[in-house]
Amino acid sequence: MVAVQMVFQIILLLCSLYAISVQAAAGLAINSTSCRASCGNVSIPYPFGIGAGCYADRWFEVSCNDSLGASPKPFLRNFSLEVLNISLGGTVRVNYPAYIICINGTVRIRNVNLEKSPFIFSQSENRFVAIGCDNFASMVSLNGSNTTVGGCLSICDKSKVINASSCNGINCCQTTIPSDLVAFYTKIEPINKDPIVDFTGCKSAFLVDEKWFQKRGLIIMNILESEVPVALEWGLPYRSSSSLPITNNTASCIVNHPSNRNTTFRCSCKKGFEGNPYLDGGCQDINECERQLSPCFNESQSVSCENTYGSFFCYSRLVDPTKPPARLATIGISSGLGVLVLLVGGWWSYKVVKKKRRIKQKNKFFKRNGGLLLQQQLSSHEVNVENTKLFSSKDLDKATDRFNVNRILGQGGQGTVYKGMLADGRIVAVKKSKVIDEGKLGEFINEVVILSQINHRNVVKLIGCCLETEVPLLVYEYVPNGTLFQYVNGQTEEFPLTWNMRLRIATEVAGALFYLHSAASMPIYHRDIKSTNILLDDKYRAKVADFGTSRSITVDQTHLTTLVHGTFGYLDPEYFQSSQFTEKSDVYSFGVVLAELLTGEKAISSTRTQESKSLATYFIQSVDENNLFDIIDSQVLKAGKKEEIIVVANLVKRCLDLNGKKRPTMKEVAMELEAIQMLQKAPNLEQNYEELEYVQAEMHGPWDVTSSTISTSSVDARPLLSS
Numbered sequence: 013m014v015a016v017q018m019v020f021q022i023i024l025l026l027c028s029l030y031a032i033s034v035q036a037a038a039g040l041a042i043n044s045t046s047c048r049a050s051c052g053n054v055s056i057p058y059p060f061g062i063g064a065g066c067y068a069d070r071w072f073e074v075s076c077n078d079s080l081g082a083s084p085k086p087f088l089r090n091f092s093l094e095v096l097n098i099s100l101g102g103t104v105r106v107n108y109p110a111y112i113i114c115i116n117g118t119v120r121i122r123n124v125n126l127e128k129s130p131f132i133f134s135q136s137e138n139r140f141v142a143i144g145c146d147n148f149a150s151m152v153s154l155n156g157s158n159t160t161v162g163g164c165l166s167i168c169d170k171s172k173v174i175n176a177s178s179c180n181g182i183n184c185c186q187t188t189i190p191s192d193l194v195a196f197y198t199k200i201e202p203i204n205k206d207p208i209v210d211f212t213g214c215k216s217a218f219l220v221d222e223k224w225f226q227k228r229g230l231i232i233m234n235i236l237e238s239e240v241p242v243a244l245e246w247g248l249p250y251r252s253s254s255s256l257p258i259t260n261n262t263a264s265c266i267v268n269h270p271s272n273r274n275t276t277f278r279c280s281c282k283k284g285f286e287g288n289p290y291l292d293g294g295c296q297d298i299n300e301c302e303r304q305l306s307p308c309f310n311e312s313q314s315v316s317c318e319n320t321y322g323s324f325f326c327y328s329r330l331v332d333p334t335k336p337p338a339r340l341a342t343i344g345i346s347s348g349l350g351v352l353v354l355l356v357g358g359w360w361s362y363k364v365v366k367k368k369r370r371i372k373q374k375n376k377f378f379k380r381n382g383g384l385l386l387q388q389q390l391s392s393h394e395v396n397v398e399n400t401k402l403f404s405s406k407d408l409d410k411a412t413d414r415f416n417v418n419r420i421l422g423q424g425g426q427g428t429v430y431k432g433m434l435a436d437g438r439i440v441a442v443k444k445s446k447v448i449d450e451g452k453l454g455e456f457i458n459e460v461v462i463l464s465q466i467n468h469r470n471v472v473k474l475i476g477c478c479l480e481t482e483v484p485l486l487v488y489e490y491v492p493n494g495t496l497f498q499y500v501n502g503q504t505e506e507f508p509l510t511w512n513m514r515l516r517i518a519t520e521v522a523g524a525l526f527y528l529h530s531a532a533s534m535p536i537y538h539r540d541i542k543s544t545n546i547l548l549d550d551k552y553r554a555k556v557a558d559f560g561t562s563r564s565i566t567v568d569q570t571h572l573t574t575l576v577h578g579t580f581g582y583l584d585p586e587y588f589q590s591s592q593f594t595e596k597s598d599v600y601s602f603g604v605v606l607a608e609l610l611t612g613e614k615a616i617s618s619t620r621t622q623e624s625k626s627l628a629t630y631f632i633q634s635v636d637e638n639n640l641f642d643i644i645d646s647q648v649l650k651a652g653k654k655e656e657i658i659v660v661a662n663l664v665k666r667c668l669d670l671n672g673k674k675r676p677t678m679k680e681v682a683m684e685l686e687a688i689q690m691l692q693k694a695p696n697l698e699q700n701y702e703e704l705e706y707v708q709a710e711m712h713g714p715w716d717v718t719s720s721t722i723s724t725s726s727v728d729a730r731p732l733l734s735s
Contacts, residue, residue: 096241100280123195164187401476402476429441512692515660515688517553538601599677611627612645
C-alpha cells in the first residue's frame with residue numbers, strides 16, 4: 013500500500029508541475045510588486061492601480077489623496093469619484109453626488125457621464141430615491157431627446173416619519189433604474205400649481221446603493237446627504253482578440269456585448285482556486301484539507317485528506333506497518349483492480365446518473381419558479397389548460413437561437429421578449445421573466461393564469477410556458493407590427509394610421525376590455541392600459557398585451573384595494589387617491605388612449621406647459637376653450653368627418669371624468685364606437701348624427717393626473733364644441 017501511495021503522489025506532483033507551467037505560459041497580466049496595494053483602508057487590486065504602469069487601462073487609474081485628514085482617500089481619476097470598495101467580481105462602490113434643492117434657492121448637483129467608459133450604473137444593486145413630498149423626481153437621458161428613463165412620485169403626510177425601510181411614496185419614494193444606464197440628469201418638479209412648499213425646507217433625489225439605503229434608518233429632512241454610495245459595474249475594454257487573456261486551468265474570462273457601450277470582458281478564478289484572475293499566477297490553489305473544506309472531515313477518523321492542485325482526495329489510514337512488504341504490494345494491486353472495476357461500472361452508469369441529475373435540476377427550477385403555485389392556481393380557476401403547452405428548455409433555446417440579443421423584440425418591467433420559431437414553423441414571442449426572487453413570482457403566475465382564461469381575438473394569446481429553466485418563460489403568439497404608440501406618435505412614418513383605422517382599433521380595444529370586464533369567466537381588470545401595451549398584427553388589428561399587473565375578481569366584488577400600480581399619464585386620479593381600482597379605472601386609461609388616437613400627442617409630454625403636461629388635462633382644456641380642432645392630428649382632420657370627431661371627443665371627455673361613477677362602462681364605450689362605424693356606412697349620415705344624444709361630463713378641479721390632490725370646487729360643464 014505504501015508503494016502504491018508513493019507512485020500516486022509522484023504522478024500528482026508531475027501533474028501539478030505541468031499545470032503550473034501552463035498557467036505561467038498563458039499569463040493573464042503582469043503587475044509590478046512596487047505598486048501601492050491600498051489607499052487608507054481601501055484595497056486597490058489590479059486591474060485598478062495607483063501610479064503609472066500599475067493599472068490595466070486609463071479608466072482604472074486611481075489617485076490617492078493623502079491631504080484629506082488622517083486617512084487618505086482613493087478617487088477614480090477620470091471621474092473624481094471617491095472609491096469606497098472594489099470587488100473583483102465586477103463592481104466598484106463610489107461616493108456619488110445627490111441632487112438637492114431647498115426653499116431658499118440652494119441647489120447642489122453634479123452629474124457624471126459614464127459614456128465611452130467600461131463602467132455602468134448597476135441595475136441590480138442601485139435604486140433611484142427621492143426625499144420630499146408633492147413632487148415628481150425623474151431621471152432624464154442625456155442623448156438630446158430629454159427622454160425620462162425613470163422616476164417616482166411622492167405625496168405629503170406631515171404626520172408620517174420618513175424611514176428608509178418604508179420609502180413607499182409618502183414623503184419618500186423609490187424605483188428601479190433601466191439596464192445599461194450610463195448618463196442622466198435629475199429633475200424634481202412639483203405636482204400641483206402651488207409654489208414649492210415643504211415643511212422640511214429641502215428636497216433631494218439621488219441614485220443610491222439599495223442595501224446601504226435600507227440600513228440608513230430614520231431620515232432627517234434638514235440633514236440630507238450630499239453624497240451617497242453608488243455601485244458601478246465594470247469590465248476591462250475588449251478591443252481585439254489579443255486583449256482577451258487566454259483561458260487556462262486556473263482562470264477563465266467571458267466577453268460582454270452590450271447594446272449601448274463598448275464591449276468588455278470579466279475574468280474569474282476556477283473552482284478550487286482563489287485570488288486575482290487578472291494577475292499572472294493570481295489564482296492560487298485552495299488547500300481544502302488545511303481549511304477543512306473537504307468532505308473527508310465528515311467521514312470516520314480513519315480517513316485522511318490529501319490536497320491536490322485544484323482539488324483533493326480522501327484515503328484510508330488503516331495500514332498495519334508490521335505486515336511484510338510483499339503482502340502490502342498484493343493488497344495495493346488488489347485495491348487497484350477494485351478501483352478499475354469501479355471506474356468501468358461508473359462509466360456504464362454515467363448516462364443514468366446524468367439523466368437523474370437533469371431531472372432533479374428541472375424539478376428544482378420548477379418549484380423555485382412557482383410551479384406548485386401555478387398548479388394550485390390552475391386547479392382553482394376555469395383555465396384552458398388543454399390548449400396551454402408546457403415547453404422544454406431545449407425547445408425554446410433552439411427557437412430563440414439561445415436567446416440571441418438580435419432576437420430581442422422589447423424589454424419591460426417583468427422581463428425581455430424574444431422572437432422565436434418553433435419546430436412546427438410557427439413564429440412566436442418568448443418572454444424571459446426577470447423574476448428570480450420569490451417576492452415577485454406571484455406576478456408571473458398571475459399572468460399565466462389570467463391569459464389562460466382569456467379567449468378573445470383582440471387579446472394576445474398565450475401558447476404555453478416553461479418552468480424548468482433558471483428563470484420562467486412564457487410563449488405568446490407573435491404580433492409583428494409593433495405597438496400602437498409607435499404609429500400614433502409618428503415613429504412609423506412610412507405607414508400613417510388613417511381615421512378609419514384609428515376608429516377600428518379603438519373599437520377593437522374597447523371590445524376586448526368589455527370582454528375582460530363582463531364576458532370572461534371571472535371579471536378581469538387590466539390595470540395598465542396604454543398605447544405601448546396595444547400591439548398590431550399583420551392586418552393592423554389590435555391585440556391587448558402585458559397582463560403582469562392584472563387582477564381577476566369575483567362577480568360580487570366592485571373594486572380592488574391594492575398598492576398603486578400603473579403608468580403616469582394613464583393612471584386614474586380617483587384610484588391614485590383611494591388605492592381602490594374599479595372597472596372605471598380601466599375606462600379612464602382607455603380614454604387617454606382614445607385621446608392619443610385623436611391628437612397624436614403623448615400621454616405625458618414635457619413640450620407642453622406645466623398645467624397641460626398631462627394629455628388628459630390638455631385635451632379637456634382645449635375642448636372647454638373650443639380649440640378641439642387645433643389639437644386634432646392631421647391624419648384625422650384629413651379623412652375624418654367633423655361630426656364623427658365631435659362624437660368621439662365627447663366620448664373621451666366622459667371617459668376622463670374625475671368622478672368614476674359618471675364614466676361609461678366599457679360595454680357602453682364599445683357600443684358607441686361600433687355605432688359610429690355603422691353610421692359611417694349609413695346614407696343619411698348627417699341626420700343620424702343629429703339624433704345622437706350629447707352627454708356632458710362634469711369636471712371637478714384640475715385634470716392633471718400627476719397631482720396627488722384634487723380640488724373639490726366644481727366648475728359648470730360647458731358644451732364640447734359647437735358644430
